[in-house]
Amino acid sequence: MTETDALRDQFQQQFEALGGHLFYASRADLLPEVLASAYQTMVDRYLPTGPLQVVYWLNSDLLGWDLHGVLGGIRGTQCISWPQGGRQQAVQGQWQDLLAESQVGITGSAWAAADTGTVALYASPSTGLLPSLLMPIHIILLNQNRIQPSVREGLKRFYQENQAAGRMPPLVKLITGPSMTADIEGQLVIGVHGPMAIAVVVYEESIF
Amino acid sequence: MMSEEEGRSQTLQLFATCLIDLFRPQAAMAAVDVMERRGATVEFPTAQTCCGQFSYNAGYHREAADLARHWVAVFDAALRRDSQARVIALSGSCAAMVIREYPSLLYHDALDRGDSVDEAERWQERAERVGKRVIEFTEWLAHEATAELPTSGIGVTYHNGCHMRRMLGITSVPETVLQSHGFSIVPMEEADQCCGFGGTYSMTEWPVSTAIADQKLQALGKSREMGAQCLTSADFGCLAHLSGRLSRRRDPFPVVYIAELIALADRGPVTVEAVQQMAQHKEEG
Amino acid sequence: MDGQLPIDTRPWPVRRDAALHDQTMQQTIGVVTKRLANAKVTAYAAYPEANHWRQRAVEVKRQSIRQLEEHLATFTQQVESHGGKVHRATTAADAIQTILEVAQHHQVRSVIKTKSMVTEELELNRALENAGIAVRETDLGEYIIQLAHEKPSHILAPALHKNREQIHALFDQDALVYHTEPPASEDIVALTQYARRRLREEFLAADMGVTGGNFLVAETGTVVLITNEGNADMVTTLPRLLVSVVGVEKIVADWSGLIDVIQQPALSGVGQRLSSYTTLVSGTRGPDQWEGPDEWHVVLLDNGRTQLKDTPFEDVLSCIRCGACLNVCPVFRQVGGHAYGSVYPGPIGIVETPLLTNFEVLPELPSALCTLCHACGEACPMNIDLPGHIVQLRQMKQERHMNAIGVTRSYRWWARFWATPHGYRRSMRWARWGQWWFVRHGRIQSAPGLAGGWFKTRDMPPVASMTFHEWWDRTRGKRQ
Numbered sequence: 012m013t014e015t016d017a018l019r020d021q022f023q024q025q026f027e028a029l030g031g032h033l034f035y036a037s038r039a040d041l042l043p044e045v046l047a048s049a050y051q052t053m054v055d056r057y058l059p060t061g062p063l064q065v066v067y068w069l070n071s072d073l074l075g076w077d078l079h080g081v082l083g084g085i086r087g088t089q090c091i092s093w094p095q096g097g098r099q100q101a102v103q104g105q106w107q108d109l110l111a112e113s114q115v116g117i118t119g120s121a122w123a124a125a126d127t128g129t130v131a132l133y134a135s136p137s138t139g140l141l142p143s144l145l146m147p148i149h150i151i152l153l154n155q156n157r158i159q160p161s162v163r164e165g166l167k168r169f170y171q172e173n174q175a176a177g178r179m180p181p182l183v184k185l186i187t188g189p190s191m192t193a194d195i196e197g198q199l200v201i202g203v204h205g206p207m208a209i210a211v212v213v214y215e216e217s218i219f
Numbered sequence: 220m221m222s223e224e225e226g227r228s229q230t231l232q233l234f235a236t237c238l239i240d241l242f243r244p245q246a247a248m249a250a251v252d253v254m255e256r257r258g259a260t261v262e263f264p265t266a267q268t269c270c271g272q273f274s275y276n277a278g279y280h281r282e283a284a285d286l287a288r289h290w291v292a293v294f295d296a297a298l299r300r301d302s303q304a305r306v307i308a309l310s311g312s313c314a315a316m317v318i319r320e321y322p323s324l325l326y327h328d329a330l331d332r333g334d335s336v337d338e339a340e341r342w343q344e345r346a347e348r349v350g351k352r353v354i355e356f357t358e359w360l361a362h363e364a365t366a367e368l369p370t371s372g373i374g375v376t377y378h379n380g381c382h383m384r385r386m387l388g389i390t391s392v393p394e395t396v397l398q399s400h401g402f403s404i405v406p407m408e409e410a411d412q413c414c415g416f417g418g419t420y421s422m423t424e425w426p427v428s429t430a431i432a433d434q435k436l437q438a439l440g441k442s443r444e445m446g447a448q449c450l451t452s453a454d455f456g457c458l459a460h461l462s463g464r465l466s467r468r469r470d471p472f473p474v475v476y477i478a479e480l481i482a483l484a485d486r487g488p489v490t491v492e493a494v495q496q497m498a499q500h501k502e503e504g
Numbered sequence: 505m506d507g508q509l510p511i512d513t514r515p516w517p518v519r520r521d522a523a524l525h526d527q528t529m530q531q532t533i534g535v536v537t538k539r540l541a542n543a544k545v546t547a548y549a550a551y552p553e554a555n556h557w558r559q560r561a562v563e564v565k566r567q568s569i570r571q572l573e574e575h576l577a578t579f580t581q582q583v584e585s586h587g588g589k590v591h592r593a594t595t596a597a598d599a600i601q602t603i604l605e606v607a608q609h610h611q612v613r614s615v616i617k618t619k620s621m622v623t624e625e626l627e628l629n630r631a632l633e634n635a636g637i638a639v640r641e642t643d644l645g646e647y648i649i650q651l652a653h654e655k656p657s658h659i660l661a662p663a664l665h666k667n668r669e670q671i672h673a674l675f676d677q678d679a680l681v682y683h684t685e686p687p688a689s690e691d692i693v694a695l696t697q698y699a700r701r702r703l704r705e706e707f708l709a710a711d712m713g714v715t716g717g718n719f720l721v722a723e724t725g726t727v728v729l730i731t732n733e734g735n736a737d738m739v740t741t742l743p744r745l746l747v748s749v750v751g752v753e754k755i756v757a758d759w760s761g762l763i764d765v766i767q768q769p770a771l772s773g774v775g776q777r778l779s780s781y782t783t784l785v786s787g788t789r790g791p792d793q794w795e796g797p798d799e800w801h802v803v804l805l806d807n808g809r810t811q812l813k814d815t816p817f818e819d820v821l822s823c824i825r826c827g828a829c830l831n832v833c834p835v836f837r838q839v840g841g842h843a844y845g846s847v848y849p850g851p852i853g854i855v856e857t858p859l860l861t862n863f864e865v866l867p868e869l870p871s872a873l874c875t876l877c878h879a880c881g882e883a884c885p886m887n888i889d890l891p892g893h894i895v896q897l898r899q900m901k902q903e904r905h906m907n908a909i910g911v912t913r914s915y916r917w918w919a920r921f922w923a924t925p926h927g928y929r930r931s932m933r934w935a936r937w938g939q940w941w942f943v944r945h946g947r948i949q950s951a952p953g954l955a956g957g958w959f960k961t962r963d964m965p966p967v968a969s970m971t972f973h974e975w976w977d978r979t980r981g982k983r984q
């Protein structure tokens with residue numbers, strides 16, 4: 012077993028213990044197929060009926076990939092790509108409404124941590140946090156080279172990469188399991204404000 | 220260390236504690252019996268009174284320091300007579316008071332009284348020196364080579380006093396000692412929880428203190444269902460609290476200080492009746 | 505300068521009796537605190553390096569506090585160079601004023617909030633509402649108690665004292681007010697779904713977000729927020745205007761310090777390696793960016809904190825509000841958070857409330873709500889000497905003559921007699937003589953004075969007719 016495989020295994024163990032689902036594209040060319048099946052599994056399990064609308068953005072290594080070709084055939088899914096470039100105040104409200112009406116968010120990720128099952132995302136002009144937040148289902152694409160042994164290591168590298176550029180991204184989010192609460196009688200309930208189900212699709216080095 | 224001691228018997232200075240002295244002298248008598256059976260020479264510095272923990276915990280540090288200075292003087296003198304002697308404390312809590320709190324209490328109190336820093340440091344050093352030679356009864360017993368006694372099958376549940384556990388770090392020793400003396404240990408749920416005593420807290424804040432005690436008695440109920448026939452502890456304060464509560468609830472469940480159980484086992488096969496009788500032993504008028 | 509803390513004005517015996525008679529609260533609080541305390545132990549056991557990092561976290565917090573002012577200056581400079589604005593607030597009133605000014609400047613009508621003990625300390629909701637601004641708590645537990653017009657009963661699980669029937673009733677009423685569908689049933693999932701739906705509307709409509717903060721990183725100008733529900737992400741991502749109100753003691757010097765502390769609240773509080781959501785805010789939205797606030801204000805609150813610096817109580821400023829000390833406290837497990845009457849309950853509340861306010865409020869806390877069992881000291885991941893501080897505070901009360909004179913006299917006399925063997929023996933003889941007025945069926949069942957409380961619920965054997973001292977004198981005395 013290579014070191015990368017061992018890290019992925021550990022990540023999977025932690026992530027699944029938190030209630031997440033993990034799918035793995037063991038070869039670069041399998042990614043579209045695995046993503047489609049991950050998507051199908053998640054929506055059939057958590058949203059078995061109703062229309063499906065996806066909002067997505069991808070990491071730079073997958074940039075330009077049109078997910079409509081992959082998911083469009085599944086229960087008539089509509090795919091909306093995260094708008095590139097600046098926003099206008101006037102459209103912000105509309106865009107939020109659009110996001111709020113969608114069922115699935117698909118996002119890339121900056122890095123992950125094997126010891127905690129954490130995935131890190133951050134906001135930039137081409138990447139956003141709302142698709143990880145507003146929809147009932149969140150699917151994360153994770154390049155397996157970005158899995159760090161620990162959240163400590165992940166944060167350290169993240170710092171080194173960004174501090175060199177002079178500042179940290181203004182909004183960073185570490186996701187360690189689905190949204191949950193134990194606020195009523197101490198009983199655990201999944202899906203309070205954020206997604207009630209999360210999945211990670213781990214893929215090998217870029218196919219594009 | 221053993222070899223040096225083997226030749227002559229060790230001298231143990233008994234620190235009986237005020238509660239046992241006044242309310243359960245049999246506990247100290249039993250401890251003396253246990254120690255002497257193991258070849259120790261037991262001495263009891265009769266000028267001893269109380270370690271002052273009640274006052275200390277209530278915030279009356281000047282008053283506590285009065286008692287602490289007296290305690291240190293009494294035992295320092297006793298220990299000076301024999302460089303190998305140790306002080307045996309019949310309470311984990313009182314031992315913790317002496318070992319953990321005395322040095323800084325006496326240091327600060329000396330300064331508060333206007334003594335010089337030198338004088339304060341002398342008190343601190345003296346308290347530390349005596350404190351190093353204080354050992355809680357069951358911990359001493361655990362180090363004594365005792366032949367394993369055959370099991371009596373008597374189920375005992377053990378309450379680990381908070382200070383003994385958290386300030387002295389003694390956790391499983393008393394249970395091991397009980398086991399090697401033939402008792403079988405019945406676990407107690409949430410064993411690390413306080414019994415609610417807290418010294419004068421039990422008097423000033425009796426409603427909360429009692430609620431906590433009742434929680435403990437609920438856990439005790441489960442131990443009883445699992446076969447516990449007796450409750451014991453290395454802290455008589457906790458036991459007085461719990462047995463006082465049981466008594467008020469007219470529950471005759473036997474509560475016995477640990478040295479009494481050991482002394483009983485030393486004397487021969489233990490029966491439930493003997494334990495019950497020991498627990499009920501009351502003063503007649 | 506002394507801080508100001510809001511309090512429950514009911515006297516302690518009233519708060520205590522209300523708590524001891526509240527079966528629902530006692531039931532849940534007992535179960536949940538035990539579960540959290542056990543989860544912590546399990547999490548540490550399964551995570552071999554965790555204890556080592558915890559010790560590093562302690563060092564980081566202690567050192568950061570030692571150079572508090574320096575780090576706050578760096579933090580301010582960093583935040584401001586990344587588009588934010590930092591305000592220093594000496595007292596609760598200063599903080600309120602700052603926040604109101606920001607809100608009014610932007611004509612804010614509605615505010616969404618994350619759970620924050622500091623805003624409880626400020627009673628921010630009341631201040632905003634008085635200014636005509638609607639406030640919505642978005643943490644589920646906080647939302648529930650906001651609807652019930654109550655206060656949190658646990659710093660991590662504010663609505664721990666409510667059961668599902670009570671919550672259902674609150675949501676039903678809320679649905680009526682907002683003309684929306686009530687929860688489908690009393691089921692906990694259905695209740696949570698109702699809150700999700702209702703709060704979603706408020707998230708999308710709010711003009712201003714208010715957060716607390718678990719950590720401040722000076723080096724990068726970052727505010728770190730930890731939640732399990734994801735509401736902090738909503739609050740930091742959606743509204744254009746964001747205000748973070750954070751105690752000055754939350755500072756850590758640098759990013760590597762953050763790495764050492766970041767897992768601690770979840771590990772020690774709930775036994776998770778990291779909470780579900782950790783949000784790091786380090787500035788306003790970039791020009792081409794879609795998300796994040798356009799305007800970000802950070803209010804750094806002192807409110808009595810810095811007066812603990814350079815005192816024996818300085819370690820208190822290392823508190824990460826994990827709640828571990830509450831979860832193991834036998835008194836907290838009996839009476840729950842409300843009985844403390846302070847924003848900060850449990851052992852840390854006992855210590856912090858009188859210290860922040862210089863004993864102005866709730867001076868009974870150190871004496872009345874602690875058995876000195878030391879469980880909190882053992883549980884605290886930040887090695888804060890909670891039991892030692894509680895003893896110290898009791899002593900301070902005594903020095904400031906805050907105890908009843910009769911009680912003080914009892915301790916005086918007690919010490920006076922027992923500091924000599926002669927006095928000890930004499931008092932014992934008196935007790936033996938006097939006690940027979942109170943003995944029934946061979947046990948003492950009542951007593952006057954300080955000891956009287958014992959006998960309300962417990963018996964005591966009488967002073968032995970032959971004490972150990974006497975037995976020794978009689979049987980061994982001659983031999984020595």
Ligand code: SF4
Nearest residue numbers: 823824826827829884
């Ligand atoms: S005092 Fe310690 S245990 Fe209590 S909340 Fe603070 S850090 Fe946690």
